[in-house]
Amino acid sequence: MALGPVMLDIEGLELTPADRMLMREAAVGGVILFSRNYSSPEQLSDLVSAIRAVRSPPVLVAVDHEGGRVQRFRKGFSAIPPMRRLGTEFDRDQDTAIESARMAGWLIASELRAAAIDLCFAPCVDLDHGASEVIGDRAFHSDPEVVATLAGAFCSGLRSAGMAAVAKHFPGHGAVLADSHEKLPVDRREYSDILDDMRPYERLIANRRIAGVMLAHVVYPEIDSLPAGFSTQWIRQQLRAQLGFDGAVFCDDLSMKATASYGSMPERARRALEAGCDMVLVCNDRPAAAATVMALNDYSNPLSLVRLARLHGTGSVMRETLQASDEWQHASATFSRWLERPPLELDA
Numbered sequence: 001m002a003l004g005p006v007m008l009d010i011e012g013l014e015l016t017p018a019d020r021m022l023m024r025e026a027a028v029g030g031v032i033l034f035s036r037n038y039s040s041p042e043q044l045s046d047l048v049s050a051i052r053a054v055r056s057p058p059v060l061v062a063v064d065h066e067g068g069r070v071q072r073f074r075k076g077f078s079a080i081p082p083m084r085r086l087g088t089e090f091d092r093d094q095d096t097a098i099e100s101a102r103m104a105g106w107l108i109a110s111e112l113r114a115a116a117i118d119l120c121f122a123p124c125v126d127l128d129h130g131a132s133e134v135i136g137d138r139a140f141h142s143d144p145e146v147v148a149t150l151a152g153a154f155c156s157g158l159r160s161a162g163m164a165a166v167a168k169h170f171p172g173h174g175a176v177l178a179d180s181h182e183k184l185p186v187d188r189r190e191y192s193d194i195l196d197d198m199r200p201y202e203r204l205i206a207n208r209r210i211a212g213v214m215l216a217h218v219v220y221p222e223i224d225s226l227p228a229g230f231s232t233q234w235i236r237q238q239l240r241a242q243l244g245f246d247g248a249v250f251c252d253d254l255s256m257k258a259t260a261s262y263g264s265m266p267e268r269a270r271r272a273l274e275a276g277c278d279m280v281l282v283c284n285d286r287p288a289a290a291a292t293v294m295a296l297n298d299y300s301n302p303l304s305l306v307r308l309a310r311l312h313g314t315g316s317v318m319r320e321t322l323q324a325s326d327e328w329q330h331a332s333a334t335f336s337r338w339l340e341r342p343p344l345e346l347d348a
Contacts, residue, residue, distance in 0.1 A: 001026065001055050001056070001057070002026075002300075002305050003029035003030070003057070003059065003060065003305060003308045003309065004025070004026050004027035004028045004029040004293075004296065004297075004299070005027060005029055005269075005273055005277075005278065005279050005280060005296060005299055005301070005304060006027045006028050006029060006030075006269065006279070006280060006282060006289070006292055006293050006296060007028075007029060007030030007031065007032050007060070007062065007250075007279055007280070007281045007282070008022070008023075008028060008030075008031060008032070008281075008282050008283065008289040008293070009031065009032050009033070009034060009037075009283040009284060009289075010031060010033075010037060010051075011036070011286070012036065012037065013036075013037060013038075013039055013043055013047065014046075014047060014050070015047070015050045015051065015054070020054055022289070022290060022293060023051070023054045023055065023059060024054060024055055025293045025294070025297055026297045027292070027293040027294075027295075027296040027297045027299060028059060028293055029059055029060060029279055029308060030059050030060035030061070030062055030119075030279060030308075031051050031059055031060070031061050031062070032062045032063065032064075032281060032283060033047075033061065033062070033063045033072060033117070034063075034072055034283075035072045035073070035074075037072075038072060038073045040075070040076055041076040041077070041114075041115065041319055044073065044115045045114075045115045045116065045319075048061050048115050048116045048117060049116065052116065057309075057312075058312075060118045060119055060308065060311055060312065061116070061117050061118050061119070062117070062118060062119040062120070062121060063112065063117055063119075063120055063121070064120070064121050064122075065108055065112060065120045065121075065122065066080075066083065066108075066120075066121075066122040066123065066124055066138060067080030067081060067082060067083060067104060067108065067122075068080065068081060068082025068083065068084075068137055068138060069082065069137075069138075070124075070138060077111055078107055078111060078331070078332040078335060078336075079335060079336065079339055080104055080107065080108060080335055081104075081335055081338045081339055082137035082138060083104075083123065083124065083137070083138055083139060083140045083150070083154075084128065084136075084137035084138070084139060084140065084141075085137075085338060086100055086101050086104070086140055086150050087128070087139070087140040087141035087146060087147075087150065090140075090141065090146055090149075090150060097150060098149060098150065098153045099153070100334070101140075101150040101151075101153035101154045101157070102153040102154065102156050102157040102160075103157060103330075103331045103334065103335075104154055104157060104331075104335070105122075105123075105153070105154040105155060105156065105157025105158040105159075105160075105161075105165075106157035106158070106160055106161050106327070106331065107157070107328070107331040107332065107335070108120055108122065108157075108158065108161075108163075109157065109158040109159075109160075109161035109162065109163035110161040110317070110322055110328065111319075111322070112163065112313075113161055113162050113163060113313050113315065113316040113317075114316055114317060114318065114319040114322050115319075116313070116316060117313065118163070118311060118312050118313040119163065119164060119166065119212075119311050119313065120158070120163060120166070121166050121168060121214060121250075122154070122158070122165065122166065122168075123140075123151045123154045123155065123165065123167060123168075124138045124139060124140075124167075124168055124169070125139075125140070125147050125148075125151045125167045125168070125200040125201065125204070126138070126139050126168075126169060126172055126173045126174035126197070127139060127141070127142055127143075127144060127147060127172060127174040127175070127196065127197050127200075128140070128141055128142040128174060129142065129174045129175040130142070131174065131175050131176060131177055132173060132174050132175070132176055132177065132179075133177075133179065134173070134179040134180070134181070135173055135174045139174055144196050144197070144199035144200050145199070147199075147200045148199060148200040148202075148203040148204060151167065151200055151204060151209070152203065152204060152207060152209050155167075155204065155209040155210060156209065159209075161315075162313050162314040162315040162316060163313050164210075164211035164212060164310065164311050164313075165204075165209060165210045165211060165212070166210065166211070166212035166213065166214055166248075166250065166311075167200070167201060167204055167210045167212070167213050167214070168213070168214035168215075168216075168250075168252070169214055169215065169216035169217075169218075169252065170198075170201060170213050170214065170215050170216060170228060170234070170239060171194055171197050171198050171201070171216065171220070171228060171234060171238065171239075172187075172194060172197025172198065172216065172218075173185070173216045173218055174197065175187055175189060175193075175197070176218055180216070180217035180218065180252070180256050180257075180258035181256050181257065181258070182257050182258075183257055183258060184217065184218075184219060184227065184257075184258040184259075184261070185217070185218045185219070185258065186218070186219045186220075186221065187218050187219070187220045188220075188221060188222070189220070189222065190222055191220075191222055191223055194220060194222075194223070198238070198243070201213065201239075201243055201245070202243055205243050205244060205245045206244075210245075210247060211247045211248060211307075211310055211311055212247050212248040212249070212250060212311060213239060213245060213247065213248075213249055213250070214249075214250040214251075214252055215227075215228045215229035215234070215235070215249065215250065215251055215252060215277065216228050216229070216252070217229055217252055217256055217258035217259060218258075220234075223238075226275075227258065227259065227262075229251040229252060229259075229272050229275070229277060230251075230259075230262060230268075230271050230272055230275050231275055232275045232276060235249055235275050235276030235277065236275075236276045239276075240276065246307075247307055247310070248278045248279065248304070248307040248308050248310070248311060249276060249277045249278050249279075249307075250277065250278070250279050250280070250281065251269075251272040251273075251277040251279070251280040251281065252281060253281040253282070253283045253284075254268045254269060254272070254280055254281065254282050254292075255282060255283050255284050255285045255288065264288075264291070265282060265285070265288035265289070265291060265292045266291055266292045266294075266295035266296070268280075269282065269292045269295070269296060270295070270296065270299075273296075273299065273301070278301070278303075278304035278307050278308055279304070279308060280292075
């Protein structure tokens with residue numbers, strides 16, 4: 001059974017019969033895990049194994065695990081500093097920051113791959129414009145070239161541990177005040193200004209660092225009246241044609257309030273897919289997820305199937321073997337020391 005275009009969530013620490021039944025539907029292609037799905041590394045491994053056993057080939061298993069405040073699994077996993085710490089380090093010592101970014105990507109991916117998780121929605125390559133609280137210290141830096149450099153190293157670290165990178169939130173979420181979880185943000189800048197936000201993507205795509213991109217639930221009225229995730233202009237013209245991206249495109253969670261005025265959940269999902277997305281997320285609303293899956297069971301896009309299939313994780317080691325390695329011990333200890341001391345702020 002091929003991967004469908006819908007990624008959904010599950011309620012608890014184990015699969016329920018209802019979870020299994022829904023996951024067997026043709027339109028399902030992935031499961032995203034949250035903090036409520038985690039109690040220990042052993043429980044997580046058992047849960048992922050159960051998810052992967054539901055169908056063949058298995059659905060993608062993903063998680064938001066960027067570091068900082070966006071890290072779904074805590075106890076039993078290494079604490080990763082927010083990416084802004086890497087940007088601050090870059091201003092002090094570029095070589096150390098670049099190596100630390102690579103090490104952060106490797107550490108995140110190696111621990112997730114030890115639990116057989118395929119995909120982490122990272123890195124966040126939004127620019128730190130000092131406007132968006134929901135982005136905030138998730139951003140590496142305000143300079144697009146620094147963001148591209150650090151994100152590229154982070155992606156290399158992910159890949160070295162067997163995990164593809166998914167950059168977000170295209171074309172850029174860092175210049176708006178509103179949180180798309182709560183309302184629809186509108187970025188009224190000129191296209192020439194938004195080009196800065198797109199420069200990290202341009203470099204990451206040119207250097208083949210990313211296999212996926214997640215769209216922002218933001219409207220950029222100078223370019224299109226629709227949010228980026230529903231916009232053929234942003235997906236087909238800018239991301240695909242202009243930047244040459246040939247990987248998988250994700251529409252961020254359609255349960256966010258930013259998308260509420262664009263129809264029912266199945267209508268929103270179909271709108272995003274028709275605009276050029278390969279997969280849509282529907283989280284924290286099981287009735288809406290079920291309705292979307294049923295509405296899309298006849299949907300098929302051969303190109304999307306190829307793009308999504310590339311995102312399965314490769315290779316892994318046992319957790320005990322990983323933690324006994326010199327590389328893991330060095331990386332975990334390094335970031336523990338970072339988090340024990342306040343960040344160094346350079347004088348302006």
